[in-house]
Amino acid sequence: MNIRKFFKSFVFAFQGIILVIKSEQNFRFHVLAAVVVLLASFLTSLSKWEWIIIVMLICGMFMIELVNASIERVVDLASPELHPLAKQAKDLAAGACLVYAICTIIVGLIIFIPKWSGILF
Template identity: 45%
Template sequence: MVRFHTIAAISVILAGIYFEISYFEWLVVLFTFNMVFVAEMVNTSIEAMVDLISLERRQDAKVAKDVSAGMVLVSALSAIAIGVYIFLPKFFLL
């Protein structure tokens, strides 16, 4: 997923340059990138720690992994919503 998020981030940066978004919009976009990448790092850390602690399949381990994956999903959906809010009006002005 990190590769997908990196490609998405590069695409948004290129769109930001093309649409000449404001400094405040750049701030929001960069904060959003950080939010998604931090969520990815925390998710990866939790999954690695759970695997390190026990290789057995346990329900509580599954819950920890599912919740951390859900955190990434929520942050990615928030990033999409923010991107739509910033870029959709500019797209319709073309």
């Protein structure tokens, strides 16, 4: 195992994260949403398991957005001109992000509504 290559791979990974933050509006929106959810979580007495779920949902959203951005770039590289299959590939990746985002909203509501029902109603 080459330790230099190993640590260099972390540099490349962080460069990818910086790139997606700078270039992808949806990723920045999800960062903002994560900050709001984390603030709400701190203000709500969540159990250890609820915290684990919240962290996993946030990290999962970040991961799927990173995968979506990489798929978009690969498709753009492979098919610089408009092509129906290229559009389908990009739409499918974006659809995966949307499905996961809807899932996170539903799970978040399941966690937070019971905790806030006494405060709001």
